[in-house]
Amino acid sequence: MPLTAIEDLSFAYGLNHYLLDRPLRDVLRYHLGREPDLEGLGSYAGREVYELAYRVDRLSQPLLVTWGAGGERVDRVWLDPMERRVLEDLAYRYGVNGMPFRDGGWHGFYASINLLGDPGLSCIVTITVQTAYALWKYGGEGLRGYFEGLAGFRKPLMIGATWFTEIQGGSDLGANTTTAVRGGDGVWRLTGYKYFASGAGLADVALVSARPRGGRPGAKGLALFAVPRVRRGGGLNYYVRRLKDKSGTIAVPTGEVELADSEAFLVGDLDKGIYYILEDLMVSRLANSAGAVGIARKAYLEAYGFARVRRAFGRRIIEHPLVRRDLLEMEVLVEESLALTHKAVSLFEASAGDRPPYSRTYHYARLLTHIAKNMTAQAAARVTMLAMELFGGIGFLREFPVERWHREALITPIWEGTSNIQALDMLEALWRKRAYEPLLEDLRGMEAEAYDRGLAGRARSYAEARLREAASMSPREAEFNAKYLLEDLGHSIAVVLLEHMASRLGEERYHRVAEIVYGSLLQRRPITNPGDGVVDEVITLSGSLEA
Ligand SMILES: Cc1cc2nc3c(=O)[nH]c(=O)nc-3n(C[C@H](O)[C@H](O)[C@H](O)COP(=O)(O)OP(=O)(O)OC[C@H]3O[C@@H](n4cnc5c(N)ncnc54)[C@H](O)[C@@H]3O)c2cc1C
Known part of the structure; x- marks a missing residue:
């Protein structure tokens, strides 16, 4: 008999979180032209990491040890032994810490953060990689040993x-x-x-x-x-x-x-300290974005699994139109967030060699990072809330993992700069750094190759109109309304991106998702004629969850 009870409490435990995540694999394929090999990590994330994160939250929090037995000050934090093992496995067995500095690249790293989901664990990995990045780029030879320890290129592992x-x-x-x-x-x-x-x-x-x-x-x-x-x-x-x-x-x-x-x-x-700080914050804001998507995905898996077995009014709740609508909204939020995050990652990767005063690609990457950080945090909060609600009364109980995902989601709009700060920094990147120029060029380029050029064009025009409107405002008005702009740009860029993905990958599915983002999230129109085929395709991640 397995010595674990988490499988009785969770619908996400025990699954391979990479193999089942068709949209994540597709986004990676879109950017890299191939799927990176994250199958082992996907299984580890769905078992060891999933169980560990649940146990640490409830029973095994880090302990501060201030004094050693000899009366000396030590100020060391004692982690659960399993947590230490997971951190080592991530660095050495799965090579996560070193990916940005090796073949895995930034996409592989951020996909790994997504798969971990747990923001406590992924925070440790992220702050370690952020430190490695700064030392790798600006640290010089004297700090090289630290870089290697942090990146997992030598033992013991450094944090x-x-x-x-x-x-x-x-x-x-x-x-x-x-x-x-x-x-x-x-x-x-x-x-x-x-x-x-x-x-x-x-x-x-x-x-x-x-x-x-x-x-x-x-x-x-x-x-x-x-x-x-x-x-x-x-x-x-x-x-x-x-x-x-x-x-x-x-x-x-x-x-x-x-x-x-x-x-x-x-x-x-x-x-140049503030430039390095902002650059390093880009690493963690992207991790926050990827991690928020991961949190939302875990909550989705819980909710989807529950909706298939729970019955109400003589039917499984997944058969009720409102539940299907909730699942659809959740999945669409996850997928547009995923698309936007990895687009920002691509631009960051393309400008990772830049130094102050930086190229226009870097400023464009920064713009999309602010937009993605906000969109993903809002999505994580909303998706985890809906997941909790779908569980009904037991969703509010601490003993089921779905409750934790909502608590965890709520950090994502706060740390690494609140949503207000993302909105202000977006304005700065847009106008002072003129990042609207590469943005509009890029949108037009993607529109020309979109699956549905009409829809991509409408989304691009919408973004342009919102930008024109913002540009005509007084500074105070622009600041007051900056969060609306942040959100609306997010959705409209996501539509163009999803249409481009649909065409590049030959997957009509992403065109369907783009239609829902445009109609339902951006224009707030009802979803008319929600064909079961389309809804099923999206909410089952194109059948990945039907096994
Ligand atoms: C769990 C956790 C871990 C953290 N870890 C770290 C860490 O390792 N390193 C680190 O450096 N920091 C860390 N932080 C700090 C975190 O980054 C800050 O809490 C966050 O950036 C907000 O800063 P603050 O708490 O001082 O709030 P404040 O800056 O005081 O902001 C309070 C409120 O005012 C709003 N606000 C402030 N200025 C403006 C403005 N100009 N316009 C509009 N609204 C504004 C903010 O949006 C916020 O809602 C951590 C925080 C938490 C909760």
Whole structure:
């Protein structure tokens, strides 16, 4: 008898989350021309990771150990042994940490984050890869050893972290007060307090924002540093005051970190810190997007499985039109989010060699990242809420995984910059960096090759009209309405993309999804004549879930 009860509680457990996810495989095929081999990870995500995340949330949260037995300060976080094993497996068995720096590329990495789903676990992987990315690109030879440990290119595995937020402001990084002073030995000393620090007590090295003493005020005065956990001569280099008591993301410890003359190594140029920070945030915002899609997908699998067995009014609930509509909406939200995320990933990958002041592709990538971060977070919140509702009363019980997915989804619009911040940054990318130009060119290019050029054209015209309208507003009006623009651009870009995917892949299915996005999500019109064939095709992921 298997020593697990999760299969009695869950409809998603035990499945291969990659093989069943036809849209994910199709999106990867669209961008890469082939499907990457993520079958092993898909099975691992559907079993070991799924069970671990559930157990850690309920029973095995990270524990902060402040003092060692010898009376020394250690400030180390103790993880569940299974969680440690999973982190090692992800790095070494499945090569996730190293993918962006090897053949797997960024698409493989973000697809892996999607498959993990759990935002606590994927946060640990993401902050590690973010740190590796910054050190790989801007760190220089002195920090190379850290890069290799973080990317899983050597043992033991290292964990990274990105600590920017302070008590006086997470959105307003320019308000950072942590100071940096250069020592006679060329090593910097940081003093300050980081108020939200994921990976605290785990990280071997953290990326930290600080203002060199006497530097200019605001965000442009920030520099970026690598802060190791241990000083060169031994002893703790930073302290963890406490861990936060959170509603979700339990698998990752998030703490408050005190930097007290902490040794730090400058990353890149002193006056370009804010550029590196924003670039690194792109890595995590895309991970947030991929992870949000993953959360929504897990909740969908739970809901779909439940709807097939639960009966009401003499029928399985999946046979009721309103339940079918809910499932359709959920699946369509997942698929447009997926399409937009990997489009942004493509552009990021194409500009990953860029450095400040960056190319127009980079600014376009940043624009789509803001749009995707918002769209995916909204989708995750909505899909997980509908999934919970579909479960009826038991959806509200902590013992079933579907409840956790909704709690987990709610972090996605907050961290890595709230939705308001994505909206403001979108305006900046659109107008100051002129990212609307490559956007419109790209939309026209995709429209010319679309499956249904008429629909793609209407969606593109809609996006243009919204942009013209925004451009004619006063700055205050534009800011007030920025979130509508963020959402509407998201849906209209997704329609064009899905039409392009349909044509490239020869899959009419994505044209059907585009029609629903356009009619139902963008124009808010009823879905007329929802043929069962089409609905079945979409909600079963083209039959992948029928096995
Ligand atoms: C679980 C968790 C883990 C985290 N881990 C990390 C980490 O590892 N490293 C790190 O650096 N940070 C981390 N954070 C911090 C997170 O990034 C911030 O909480 C987030 O960016 C918001 O900052 P804040 O909490 O200071 O809110 P504030 O910046 O005070 O914002 C409060 C509200 O005001 C809104 N707002 C602020 N300015 C504007 C404006 N100009 N226009 C419109 N609305 C505005 C925001 O949208 C928000 O709704 C973590 C947070 C959580 C919850």
